[in-house]
Amino acid sequence: MPSADLSPAPLTEALPRDGRRQRSRSSHARIVAAMLDLVARGEVAPSAAQVAEVAGVGLRSVFRHFKDMDALYREMAAAIESRILPILLRPPEGATWQARLFDIAARRALIFETIMPYRISANVRRFESAYLMEGYRRQLRLEAEALAAHLPEEVRADLDGARGLNVILSFNTWRLLRHDQNLAPDEAAAVVRRMLGDALARWPEG
Known part of the structure; x- marks a missing residue:
């Protein structure tokens, strides 16, 4: 059996993955910021659709980062704390x-x-x-x-x-x-x- 190639991936392959991770972190932060902004402006029960609109992401992206609204409330509580x-x-x-x-x-x-x-x-x-x-x-x-x-x-x-x-x-x-x-x-x-x-x-x- 041929030995596995454990050499590092070429830089050209690593960059897209790093870019996706960075975009994912950016989307996550924008979603939390949108939730905080909506509530601060008096929206006492913002929907996922409202959060997505303010964050500038798709609705599916909200639930890709947060499995439900409770998870988003957890992030909000951590930010306030x-x-x-x-x-x-x-x-x-x-x-x-x-x-x-x-x-x-x-x-x-x-x-x-x-x-x-x-x-x-x-x-x-x-x-x-x-x-x-x-x-x-x-x-x-x-x-x-x-x-x-x-x-x-x-x-x-x-x-x-x-x-x-x-x-x-x-x-x-x-x-x-x-x-x-x-x-x-x-x-x-x-x-x-x-x-x-x-x-x-x-x-x-x-």
């Missing part, structure tokens, strides 16, 4: 736990304002998607756990009080103020600070 991670990872500042909660409130206002259109979009589709429903529940759990980590033991033991703080600092409260009450970001932030200050008044400073 990369934007907010530096804010999330910075420890809250303040001499007291109350002061740190006000810092968390200010930080969440920035985060929620950044992710609002994308989170609303995911929430619209979560009743049709087990993946998005699980993501929604995970977000609620992470919000509560992140807040609880900065509460004294006696506050965590006050279940009603701790749950109230979680509601005040939640994305759903921010969305209600911004969308349902149509407040500007600074107005919504002022309402959150007022509610938080009123709630914290029940506990001694420290």
Whole structure:
């Protein structure tokens, strides 16, 4: 049997394959960018056809890169997470736990304002998607756990009080103020600070 030829393929053969890979990566990135752009412009439930049109690719190309819309939502979530991670990872500042909660409130206002259109979009589709429903529940759990980590033991033991703080600092409260009450970001932030200050008044400073 003749031995196999293991010599490198000629450069002229390698270039087309590299070119196809580069075009594939470019199409993938354009599809994700199109999804982000559509949602940012208020299209809460964009279709694959809309994404394809904005990305400038064929509909079949969308599903060649993403087996379903859930896969595209995963990519969108990863892109948004990369934007907010530096804010999330910075420890809250303040001499007291109350002061740190006000810092968390200010930080969440920035985060929620950044992710609002994308989170609303995911929430619209979560009743049709087990993946998005699980993501929604995970977000609620992470919000509560992140807040609880900065509460004294006696506050965590006050279940009603701790749950109230979680509601005040939640994305759903921010969305209600911004969308349902149509407040500007600074107005919504002022309402959150007022509610938080009123709630914290029940506990001694420290």
